[in-house]
Amino acid sequence: MRNIFILALKDIRVANRYKLVAFFHFVFPVLYAILVGYMMSGIVGLGVGMYRGTVSVAVADQDQSEFSAGFLRQLQAAKELKIHQVDFDTAKDMVRRRRCAAHLVLHKGFGSTSWLLTPGGQPRMRLVIDEARIAEGQIVRGMVYMQLMDYVRSHFLRSFTDNPEQNARLRAVFRAYLDVDTQLDSALKQQLIDLLHTWQSVEQTQSTSGGQPPSGPTLATESGRFKDNSILRQIFPITFPQGMIWAMLFSAAFYAISLVEERAEGTLQRLRMAPLTRLQLLLGKGLACMMNCLGTSIALLAVGMLFFGIRSNSYVLLLIGLLSAALSFSGMMMLLASLSKTPAAAEGVSLSALLIMAMLGGAMVPEVVMPPFARTISSYVPIKWAIMAMEGPIRRDFSLGEMAPYCVGLTLLGMACYVVGVFVFRLTED
Amino acid sequence: MIEIINLCKSFGSVVAVDGLSITIRKGELFGLLGPNGAGKTTAVRNICGLLRADAGSVQIAGKPPTDLSVRKKIGLAPQNLALYMDLSAEENLTFLARLYGLSGSRLRQRTDWCLDFAGLQPRRRDRVKTYSGGMQRRLNLAAALMHDPSILVLDEPTVGVDTQSRTAILESILTLRDRGCTILYTTHYMEEAQRLCDRVGIMDHGKLLALDTVGELIQAHGGKALIVLERGGNEERLTTDDPLDALSQLDWEDRPERLRIEPASLESVFLNLTGRGLRD
Ligand SMILES: Nc1ncnc2c1ncn2[C@@H]1O[C@H](COP(=O)(O)OP(=O)(O)OP(=O)(O)O)[C@@H](O)[C@H]1O
Ligand SMILES: [Mg+2]
Numbered sequence: 001m002r003n004i005f006i007l008a009l010k011d012i013r014v015a016n017r018y019k020l021v022a023f024f025h026f027v028f029p030v031l032y033a034i035l036v037g038y039m040m041s042g043i044v045g046l047g048v049g050m051y052r053g054t055v056s057v058a059v060a061d062q063d064q065s066e067f068s069a070g071f072l073r074q075l076q077a078a079k080e081l082k083i084h085q086v087d088f089d090t091a092k093d094m095v096r097r098r099r100c101a102a103h104l105v106l107h108k109g110f111g112s113t114s115w116l117l118t119p120g121g122q123p124r125m126r127l128v129i130d131e132a133r134i135a136e137g138q139i140v141r142g143m144v145y146m147q148l149m150d151y152v153r154s155h156f157l158r159s160f161t162d163n164p165e166q167n168a169r170l171r172a173v174f175r176a177y178l179d180v181d182t183q184l185d186s187a188l189k190q191q192l193i194d195l196l197h198t199w200q201s202v203e204q205t206q207s208t209s210g211g212q213p214p215s216g217p218t219l220a221t222e223s224g225r226f227k228d229n230s231i232l233r234q235i236f237p238i239t240f241p242q243g244m245i246w247a248m249l250f251s252a253a254f255y256a257i258s259l260v261e262e263r264a265e266g267t268l269q270r271l272r273m274a275p276l277t278r279l280q281l282l283l284g285k286g287l288a289c290m291m292n293c294l295g296t297s298i299a300l301l302a303v304g305m306l307f308f309g310i311r312s313n314s315y316v317l318l319l320i321g322l323l324s325a326a327l328s329f330s331g332m333m334m335l336l337a338s339l340s341k342t343p344a345a346a347e348g349v350s351l352s353a354l355l356i357m358a359m360l361g362g363a364m365v366p367e368v369v370m371p372p373f374a375r376t377i378s379s380y381v382p383i384k385w386a387i388m389a390m391e392g393p394i395r396r397d398f399s400l401g402e403m404a405p406y407c408v409g410l411t412l413l414g415m416a417c418y419v420v421g422v423f424v425f426r427l428t429e430d
Numbered sequence: 431m432i433e434i435i436n437l438c439k440s441f442g443s444v445v446a447v448d449g450l451s452i453t454i455r456k457g458e459l460f461g462l463l464g465p466n467g468a469g470k471t472t473a474v475r476n477i478c479g480l481l482r483a484d485a486g487s488v489q490i491a492g493k494p495p496t497d498l499s500v501r502k503k504i505g506l507a508p509q510n511l512a513l514y515m516d517l518s519a520e521e522n523l524t525f526l527a528r529l530y531g532l533s534g535s536r537l538r539q540r541t542d543w544c545l546d547f548a549g550l551q552p553r554r555r556d557r558v559k560t561y562s563g564g565m566q567r568r569l570n571l572a573a574a575l576m577h578d579p580s581i582l583v584l585d586e587p588t589v590g591v592d593t594q595s596r597t598a599i600l601e602s603i604l605t606l607r608d609r610g611c612t613i614l615y616t617t618h619y620m621e622e623a624q625r626l627c628d629r630v631g632i633m634d635h636g637k638l639l640a641l642d643t644v645g646e647l648i649q650a651h652g653g654k655a656l657i658v659l660e661r662g663g664n665e666e667r668l669t670t671d672d673p674l675d676a677l678s679q680l681d682w683e684d685r686p687e688r689l690r691i692e693p694a695s696l697e698s699v700f701l702n703l704t705g706r707g708l709r710d
Contacts, residue, residue: 006528010514010521017516017557266512269480270573274529275502 007284033243058091067111237395247296255289256333260346289330321389331417436486448636461627505579530577652694
């Protein structure tokens with residue numbers, strides 16, 4: 001045991017001499033956890049109507065009517081959008097040069113509103129989204145239609161509510177919209193339904209009292225209902241465990257490479273001449289690897305706890321999770337290392353294995369964006385187990401029993417890798 | 431002490447060691463010579479148990495070299511530097527010593543001894559990769575001595591080392607021999623082997639060509655001595671088995687301006703046995 005420690009301490013000492021190691025083992029995972037945290041909060045926030053960023057849209061107003069100008073003003077007021085009012089060619093160009101995520105053309109006749117009064121009529125405008133920026137494009141699409149409906153509603157509320165006949169036609173148009181455009185998102189649908197209700201009540205008040213129309217319900221944007229922090233508080237407990245996994249993966253890969261490097265540089269000869277067994281040699285490296293995995297992931301956890309509000313329901317369980325993850329990662333990497341002949345091979349194999357696992361396991365991209373088949377594979381990837389073992393005590397309130405399958409799986413896998421690794425390592429010369 | 435019997439080792443189609451049999455006696459300083467690619471390093475690695483022999487066997491004090499108790503006694507200075515370049519000399523040495531169970535004052539004492547031996551005391555805390563080639567080579571040798579082994583296997587320990595260090599190293603090696611160390615020494619420097627070694631084995635193409643004391647080898651394979659005379663700007667070369675007799679028969683009326691006698695040496699033995707052709 002003493003020998004294993006001596007070997008491990010040497011390896012950690014060597015590792016600490018590399019500047020890049022600090023970056024990959026600590027800085028990168030921290031950056032990952034924080035940056036992805038912020039990015040995901042944007043994406044998730046979008047889903048719950050909390051998107052805080054702005055998307056640039058180039059708008060070409062070819063109609064130049066009062067109606068179109070009013071609509072533009074309304075668009076400009078929407079804080080989710082940054083409107084650049086330009087001519088058509090410039091608008092196209094701005095999308096091409098990535099200055100804008102989409103361009104919107106208000107064609108001649110946009111303000112004539114005749115399209116509104118034709119059932120199934122489409123607004124005389126065209127929204128073109130940069131295919132490479134679908135997500136932002138969808139925001140634009142949603143916002144533009146929402147604003148359009150809002151604008152049209154208030155416009156018509158002002159000018160048409162005294163004409164019951166036109167009101168009825170308008171209502172029919174909106175109904176048609178609801179039926180035809182199945183792509184309308186639910187929020188928008190709700191808006192339209194509200195609108196119809198408003199009209200109904202307007203008509204009723206008019207027919208009963210003939211007084212002033214009440215103002216319709218204002219467009220309810222949900223932003224401001226949550227504080228930004230609250231969503232980050234939900235996101236960081238997702239991204240920090242992932243960052244911890246990154247820290248572990250990089251640590252583990254480093255030692256896989258280091259073992260093969262010792263073989264190439266001849267220091268392994270010295271170790272093999274020393275009174276050590278092959279098992280001790282491999283375990284020494286493995287222990288260094290485990291300690292480094294634990295050290296880096298705990299450092300990351302500390303950052304998360306100190307500055308990003310990460311908490312755990314049970315630090316004992318968390319430690320068990322960390323230990324079993326470290327055991328299995330170090331085992332997998334030691335197995336890879338004993339199979340590799342050259343440092344380049346070890347580097348290639350370990351890094352690609354690592355990246356593929358990270359990808360499938362959900363350390364690289366959130367599971368939400370994975371296609372279904374990848375999600376299925378994901379549950380069989382050890383990194384997924386490790387993420388669960390870490391998320392369990394951090395955000396899922398896992399009990400020991402709920403943690404057990406993941407931890408046991410990781411531990412068994414790690415031990416199996418060590419056993420095979422030692423066996424292979426015994427067979428190799430040098 | 432070290433018994434090598436009919437050792438064979440091939441790498442694919444390359445036969446590196448081909449039926450090598452040598453017995454190295456206890457307390458002996460044995461030199462293994464051979465041109466590049468002769469199979470010296472391969473033999474050394476088999477002797478240390480780092481390679482598995484295809485055939486034949488190596489016994490050290492009656493046990494295979496892979497035996498833990500045997501390994502403890504061996505100090506190997508590999509031909510290729512085997513050092514942690516990102517650690518300092520001191521860290522390299524203490525790490526190795528700890529693996530051999532040294533600690534406390536004994537550890538410090540051995541570390542100091544080895545650093546003195548390598549002449550690296552002033553640089554002991556610098557990283558090895560910042561050392562010159564010769565310094566690294568000296569440390570590579572010192573690292574083999576750290577645990578005070580009774581058997582030393584030194585594979586070209588003085589390559590790239592300056593004359594001062596070389597002299598110091600050779601003296602230290604002789605001291606170790608006098609203290610009872612058994613030493614296997616490979617080198618390309620004939621004068622080193624001639625000066626140091628009790629017995630010398632010359633190998634080529636994996637086979638042992640000759641094995642004896644330096645004197646006996648020269649006698650048997652050294653060929654004739656060479657007498658070089660310079661008269662009036664011309665060089666005359668005489669080869670002879672008996673330089674004294676040849677000198678006495680010279681025409682001393684026509685006195686040469688210069689005279690040089692080159693006795694048969696280990697170098698001539700080596701060239702005679704392995705030929706003058708270049709090696710890969
Ligand atoms: N790991 C290896 N794989 C393949 N061939 C090898 C290997 N090691 C040595 N050889 C071959 O075995 C032969 C003997 O090599 P070896 O290193 O033992 O020679 P050497 O006598 O030590 O030479 P040098 O004086 O140049 O160090 C060479 O032909 C070499 O190419
Ligand atoms: Mg060699």
